[in-house]
Amino acid sequence: MLNKSYLKFAIPLFAILLLVAGGYFVWDRFFKYDVMKVYQAAEKKYVEAMKADVYGGKTPKETLDLFVAALRANDIDLASKYFLLDENASREKWVEYLAAIEAKNLLSKMADDISRDAKPLGSVYEGNFAFGLFGNDGTVAISIRLRLNTHTKVWKIESL
């Protein structure tokens, strides 16, 4: 009687343990690190941010002009929005960069220089375009590289 009662308890317990161990094995073997989930999460975050990013012009020149206008208005919050999001959907480094220029009271000069000197350099592949500010030796001192946000069809400044 005791044995029968014991078995009633032990068999389900054993089955549960087996299930848990098996489940752990499968999880450890196949799902512990789900590359798909990691990838999808990163992509979703990035794409959503890009779809929401409508700041910019329909041409590289338009974006550059809008950026210059924001500089003239001392609006670094707006000016930074014309930059392309990085892989982490952030443009923090551009905010810091513009803030440093603002601290030196150089935003207007920057706007004037870009407005006056930026010459179109062209593109290397589709969705890429650059303007250049030239140095005294005739080479490009500063490249203002733009990339098309394919989600909203506006041009973004990728680097400066």
Next chain:
Amino acid sequence: MALSVFSENAFAYGVETHAFLTKAVIEFYNKNFPKKITDDLTPYLIDGARLEDNLPRYMNHFYDPVNNRGLADGIYRGMASKDWSQDEGAQTALLYKILPQTEATLLSALQLQKIQPVFSKTDFTWEKAVDLYAKGDVEGAMFALGHIVHLIEDASVPEHTRNDAHPPYDDGGSPYENWTGKFNLDNPDSAVAERLKNKKPIFLGDLNTYFDAMATYSNNNFYSKDSIKNYELPKSDGIEKDGVYWYGFKNDDFGKYRLAVYPKSKNEYVWQKDNLSEISLIDEGQGVILPDYWSRLSTKAVQYSAGVINLFFKEGEAARQKYLTEKTSKPYLATLIDGFSNIFGSGEPKDIADTVNEFKLVREIPIKDVNQESRIRNQADEVPKKVERVPLSASVLEVASPTEKELPKIEPEIIPLSLCGFNTASTPSRSGVIINEVAWMGSANSANDEWIELKNISGGEIDLSGWQMVDLGEQIKIQLSGKLQAGGFYLLERTDDTSVPGVSADQIYTGALSNVGEGLRLFNKDCGLIDEVMAAPDWPAGDNSYKKTMERSAGFSWLNYSGAEQSGIFGTPKAENSPGSAPFNPGSSGSPTPTSVVQTPPPPQPQPEPALEQQPPVPPSAPTKILISEVLFDADGSDDGKEFIELYNPNDQSIDLSAWSIQHQSASGSLTKKNFEAGNSIAAKSFFLIWLGSDPRADLAWASGSLNNTSATIYLVDNQSLISTTSPVSMDAVNYDTANLSGFVAGQSLERKAFQDGSCAIPWDSGEYLGNGCDGDSSDFELRAAPNPQNRQSLPEPRPAPSAVTNLNISFSSSTTELILNWDVVQNLTHKLNGIENSLGLFKQTINEIGRDYEFEISATDKEGLVGSSTQYSYHVSGFLYDIDFYQDPNATTTPVYWLGLSWNEYPFVTKKFPHLASGALSNNNWQAVVFYYNQDAVVTDDIFWNDVTGINPHRSWGLRIPNGLTILYPNCQGTQSGGTSLILPGNSGACNGLAGNYSSYAFNWNEIGIGTHTFAVPSDQFTTAPTLGSDYITVAYYGFQPGYEPNNYGLRLIAIDKTKHYLR
């Protein structure tokens, strides 16, 4: 479903760029290796390479050789591609099984059906590919191999070897991949084939080494956008200014290449970020870095991948042989289990027997047949019926003296119960019975008709019961029986009683006497040595050429038979010996050497021995014999079934080889040989291939043969007797010793040089198709990295190159903007148009530049790659407009006025129309636009945009404007004036009524069109400086409306730019 967000995969070369690269790999492989990947197998390899990008396999396409890891950037991670390519467990993980395929196949339904069991799986490892090949599923093997080639190609992408994730949704992550994405099967980069012209595949020992080498090359020599500071290498060799950039450059075996842009101009602007360390891979406006990268990385990728395919076939062949061997020896139960597995598993490949004939690359491996092998060995002693020879080739490098005898192995066919061993320390007693005559060379009837005669020299009868005759190798062991009368003869005939026609044998035996390194001993019933004769290495007498037997003289010495022939026998079976003649070269089986290579039967009557004539050395300029032209004696990996000997006939006439033999002498002196067979011949200037083992390419299979891996001499002999090891006589001979072959590695062959214009030349590159006629000295041979066995089906060499192509027709279709080229197709020739193979006789190329010349170069190539001289063609594509006239109004007196006069022959002068993007239908109103630029080349881009001329009210006075465009004024459909940097051309009169509701409402007034010419005002206020005569100019681009882009601003697509500059007059 979250999967739907995967819009494209840019995690490596684009899928279609992989397709293009893999096709280039196949072409390069086929060009450099004798085995060819046929057209019917090519799609499987290409599609396999494409589909390795199936999600999420590409997470495992990274391999950082510096840190020996896969992708590991903190967010993403995956296996190293080197490991992934060989890890069946990883590839069959649940993750890969449950996710749907994300890349579409290019294979047809029929092709898919052939590989369905493989296609639906996820295991595309190297081992799987080899296994499929071994089991005969060659299509499946190619498909799996394609996945491996993909991984090698990816290892040529710096992002993939420098731990730079560059996720596909961030489609600017890899400038290199973005730039290379334009190359695909429809838009191949012809320069790849051009760069590979002087390149060879790269040979490495195993797959891991290939991954290491490819990945190290791309990691150490190139940057990726986000890993520039992460690795010690590359370092530029210097910085130089070129155009508007400072470039860091490196030098390699291709020459100088741009590594990156290095900002050098500092403090030009006070707000400038200190970005001097921020070097860049993108040089807008010049665009030379990424092409430099591609030129090297694509070339290396193809070289390495071709080597990988070669390695695959080697391993595949080895696996296949093992599979076949195991299959034949598999016990019944195992076969039964396999059968059940095949039925219920449904994943096993087809039986090789069902598929092997479908695959042209692969030689068929026969199941080992010991009896057959034995038969072949026995045939090896057949003796030719020709007698004349030429002297030893001057190209014999060295002939080693034998130090040890090793006889050809002959399978014993009779095993007596109790036998005497050949070895004995006794001396022959020669008491009673002697070995009296030996026809070791056979007879004129057949080299196999050997016989031995004993003679009772005692005064009484001798009972031979229990006596034995044993040869050196103890392969012939004969138990004698019967009694031999005094003075009587006892005739032993080989195989049957017909070896000596008309004379009855006293006993039949089996086994062949070797012509060298042989011996016979006669033992009594107590194994006492009675008599012996040794061939050490040559028989003391007898003439193999004339088939004269070796006879005992009264003094027990040996002489040549000196009598007449009877029934093909030059000897005296069961009769007293002839007076005999002294052998020409005691100890030698050879005979003097006449000079002709023409085959003649043995002389019907005895004749005086030809006098020895030493033929003068054959000068290199006068090849008159058959040459050993290429030898592969040490294959990469197992030699089994991979070695070959190639012959070349430099003469102007065909040579019959059927009575010849090829012989191999090891360094220890042991000889093996293979007789040529009936029908074997070699055509003038052509080749003959002897394969050690079997191979579909073989003209003669030496099934049991093997070439020593370190040192040996190979003789081509114009008869079928084993050569003398002390004074060998042969048509040609090649000695090799790896100790003296500097740089030799297994897998290389020795190839005889070509002969041209009185001197020897390397047998590849410019000498590839010149034959192998160099016959001078010990430097006749070169090591060849990629062996190239040629057989009787190969084209003769040297041969004339295909004729130049003179019938190329070129035309231009303005409605499709296609250049159309066609030429006559010639059987067995393919053509190369600007370096790209084409066997169709038709080539179409869509162009986007008019008003310029196009250059074409076409040549024909025969089936083995000999390229004829190329022909250059030039074709000028005219502009769409008849005339463009930019001029200053001579009548304007104060403010300068400029005009632009346009003329056209018929309207529409731009005839190309774009269909609706979604429906594919043509619109009723496919309007176009002519765009004008001032002092710059028209820009090749679809990326133009419009707004109204004022920028204030877009609905008042529409005009089409583009960046840097030149503004003109024209009357529009509304009856007013439009001003934009382009001229909008109405598609029809109906659309030009002001009601179209789009830009064609502001198109050029239809009523002005029929005139065929119009002069447009060019506002002068857009010129900062007045245009200068003959210096300032206008260029033109043509755009067409493509419905379906709305509502965005990309409704226009470029049709073409006109490269002509129209200067101010």
